[in-house]
Amino acid sequence: MQQLGRQARQAGREISKADSGQKNEALYNIAAAIAETREILAGENRKDLDAGRANGLDSAALDRLELTPTRIDAMIEGLKQVAALPDPVGEISNLVYRPSGIQVGQMRVPLGVIGIIYESRPNVTVDAAALCLKSGNACILRGGSESIHSNRAIASCIAKGLGEAGLPEQAVQVVETTDRAAVGELVRLQQYVDVIVPRGGKSLIERISAEATIPVIKHLDGICHVYIDGKADIDKAVAIAMNAKTHRYGVCNAMETLLVAESIAPAVLPVLAEKYVEKGVELRGCLKTCSLLKQAIRATEDDWHTEYLAPILSIKIVADIDEAIEHINIYSSAHTEAIVTEDYTLARRFLREVDSSSVMVNASTRFADGFEYGLGAEIGISTDKLHARGPVGLHGLTSLKFIVLGDGHIRQ
Amino acid sequence: MQQLGRQARQAGREISKADSGQKNEALYNIAAAIAETREILAGENRKDLDAGRANGLDSAALDRLELTPTRIDAMIEGLKQVAALPDPVGEISNLVYRPSGIQVGQMRVPLGVIGIIYESRPNVTVDAAALCLKSGNACILRGGSESIHSNRAIASCIAKGLGEAGLPEQAVQVVETTDRAAVGELVRLQQYVDVIVPRGGKSLIERISAEATIPVIKHLDGICHVYIDGKADIDKAVAIAMNAKTHRYGVCNAMETLLVAESIAPAVLPVLAEKYVEKGVELRGCLKTCSLLKQAIRATEDDWHTEYLAPILSIKIVADIDEAIEHINIYSSAHTEAIVTEDYTLARRFLREVDSSSVMVNASTRFADGFEYGLGAEIGISTDKLHARGPVGLHGLTSLKFIVLGDGHIRQ
Structure with missing residues (x-):
């Protein structure tokens, strides 16, 4: 791991100087290498799937592991999309006398070496490599042991693409060992690694944060709220509340708790409840909710704290925006919250006062995503407050240094 | 400390919503309160000075501790300057369809609660409070035990100023105990404190970083370099190299190592050496330097790693910019580096390739400072790579959340 670190640091220095054309060439080369070797890739992926089945992985895990032709196409498309993004490195802002x-300004620069630790989905290998490369960073990628054959095959495509573009192959290194101790070593390699991005379940992220001596860009729970205000448009409220909960259940930007203003609850909740039950969503409500909806069972204190990632929704009727924000302050994981309202002043208040990484007015929480935000891709979603909040794209993998231009100036 | 934390969190929520006018009013009120009580302040400061003398503080420490009339004026002026800065909170950028x-954009928001741990200089209490207040953050200030009387007196001026402006007094809390365990507790109060900013010597900062479970904005060494390139203008080179070393010795942005291109060394080093020796600066050089300068003694490996903070300078003659950057990569603390050159291409290369928080062309490293950069003031200088690099002003105490404006939009 020490050697990987040293090589990454050296490659990071070179890649930070690479010009945009060269980095884009490497991205297109990698895309071409994947397209050319898709049969081999699929074969290696089958080895992982067979081993996974033999080891008793459940169907959800096997699904995440599988590289279908569509997913291989998406990897290729993703590389081209990242190539098409503007190069953030070297961008100079606020240069003033x-x-x-x-003359003082700021220049956007790579962070250096990024360590990425992720679970079974092998397409993360390509997405992460593409974002790191484009943002001028070297990276060390440590995927799940269950996807080792797929990751090795992808790694050789990446190495080929980098080499053909005249860039150091060590700019993207995939940890080849499946030894668990490797993760522990990686997160303490502070001499060579500048930041760790874990992607996976909460337990993985908590373990890494506890062990790491390097800064970690964390993505913990997504306990997201939608607040339907008394001045909401009913149609918009229904559409957003349905979409936020039922578009996909197992994702971090799905709504977990619905807050409804008391004045509008009788008009909106019965309509919603019928639609939710039709979709098979279990409803857990506060006392007032339960007296309004026969379909709801009583929520416990635990429910307000829970990221279900499942067809379950907790519902609370609140007096007004103040009680809604108060509830969010206490129970939200500061990921994404939305208000549905036609009231100008309340919309402004919600935007300003809710302290989450994404705050929305009249839009579904499901939009909290790097692609939807135009970042091209995301390396994760940060629920931290420092450095980057929300979807982390190219900018989140850079920082700003100061530059000073003088003409022999000295300080008096 | 738990109670302080809870109060800070609550006050932080309120101060984050305060409008610019109210925050500025509080800053002017604090300035007025200090002006009105300057006699009392001076009296309390004398208690600290007397205790310091009795406890055997050295003259440098006593000097840092003293609140002279000029320093009290500077505190008042500093408050007014921060009031005059634009309010960063709520600023929306890149709002696009x-x-x-x-419509997606980013809004600048306070971090929440800042813990600031500093040593003897009591004026930090006012500077830190002013920056936190203006950036919409609550803060918990823990000054050195040797300045406790001064800090308490300043704290009551701050509380008065906040209260008169209708803002919660708990937005700025000064830890009243001199118990050392309080620091250990503060840096682990992750439920209530969002970031720790230590200001002081390297040992304080290292201890806090090791203990903290909260992110720390660190300022470690300032091993700053000036590289005099072969195409340098000799007059500018001499002026900058003298200013960077001798303007003040004990500061983090002073030059510690001078790198000189071999081709220009015979023309510039003897002139510089004479001036340095006149100022009482001890010179420690590489082999080539020593053969050129009779005034220099041989530098050891340790010298290149040392932040002298004293009238000592290490000097190395290098072949070219590549060797200069290589030396900087190995020995610099990534604080501030400058090149002196008239060469356009080398100036651009140095700006791009040197990975320090401030990178300069033809200017003295002494400019690396929040006031000089126009930040109004600084809460510290970050030598970290994440979040903020270089002088940390109002922007460094905020981050960007995403905002989404829709009209009932749902994800397809």
Whole structure:
């Protein structure tokens, strides 16, 4: 791991200097290499699937592991999309003259070396490599042991693409060992690694945060709320509340708790409840909700704290926006919250006062996503407050240094 | 400390909503309160000075502790300057329509609660409070035990100023105990504190980083380099190299190592050496330097790693910019580096390739400072790579959340 680290640091210095054309060439080369070797890739992936079945992986895990032709196409498309994004490196902003005569500005620069630790989905290998490469960072990728054959095959495509573009192959290194201790070593390699991005379940992320001596960009729970305000348009409220909960259940930007203003609850909740039950969503409500909806059972204190990732929804009737924000302050994981309202002043208040990584007005929480936001892709979604909040794309893999231009200026 | 944390969290929520006018009013009120009580302040400060003398503090420590009339004026002036800065909170950037129809942008928001741990200089209490307040953050300030009387007196001015402006006094809390365990507790109060900013010597910062379970904005060494390139203008090179070393010795942005291109060394080093020796600066050089300068003694490997903070300078003659950057990569603390050159291409290369928080062309490293950069003030200088690099002003105490504006949009 030490050697991987040293190589990454060195490759990081080179890749940070690479020009945009060269980085894009590498991305297109990798796409071409994947397209050319898709049969081999599928074969290696089958080895992982067979081993997974033999080891008793459940069907959801096997599904995440599988590289279908469509998913291989998506990997290729993703590489081309990242190539098409503007290069963030070297961008200079706010360059102004100061009274002393010096010119001061900020330049966007790579972070250096990124360590990414993820679970079974092998397409993360390509997505993560593409974002790191484009943002001028070297990376060390540590995928799940169950996807080792797929990851090795993808890694050789990446190495080929980098090499053909004249960039160091060590700019993207895939940890070849399935030894669990490797993760523990990686997250303490502070001399060579600048930031760790874990992608996976909460337990993985908590374990890594506890062990790491390097800064971690964390993505913990997504306990997302939709608040239907008294001045909401009923049609929009129904559409958004349905979409936020039922579009996909197992994702972090799905709504877990619905807050409804008391004044509008009788008009909106029965309509919603019928639709939810039709979709097979279990409803758990506060006392007022239960007296309004025969379909709801009583929610416990635990429910407000729970990211179900399942067809279950907790519902609370609140007096007004103040009680809604208060509830969010206490129970939200600061991922994504939305208000549905036609009231200008309340919309502004919600945007300003709700302290989550994404705050929305009249839109489904499901939009909290790097592609939807135009970041091209995301390396994760940060629920931290420092550095990056929300979907982390190219900018989140860079920071700003100060630059000073003078003409022999000295400080008086 | 738990109670302080809870109060800070609550006050943080309120201060994050406060409008710019109210925050500025509080800053002016605090300035007025200090101006009105300057006699009392000076009296309390004398208690600290007397205790310090009795406890055997050295003259440098006593100097840092003293609140002279000029320093009290500077505190008042600093408050007014922060009031005059634009309010960063709520600033919306990059708000664009996406193909889905939603409008996505980013809003600058406070971090929440900042814990600041600092050593003897009591004026930090006012500077830190002013920056946190203006950026919509609550703060918990823990000054050195040797300045406790001064800090308490300043704290009551701050509380008065906040209260008169209708803001919660708990938005700025000064830890009243001199118990050392309080620091250990503060840096683990992750439920209530979002970031820790230590200001002080390297040992304080290292101890806090090791203990903290909260993110720390660190400022470690300032091993700053000036590289005099072969195409440098000799006059500019001499002015900058003298200013960077001798303007002030004990500061983090002073030059510690001078790198000189071999081709220009005979023309510039003897002139510089004479001036340095006149100022009482001890010179420690590489072999080539020593053969050129009779005033220099041989530098050891340790010298290249050392932040002298004293009238000592290490000097190395290098072949070219590549060797200079290589040396910087190995020995720099990534604080501030400068090149002196008239060469356009080398200036661009140095700006791009040197990975320090401030990178300069033809300017003295002494400019690396929040005031000089126009940040109004600084809460510290970050040598970290994530979140903030270089002087940390109002922006460094905020982050960006995503906002989404829709009209009933749902994800397809």
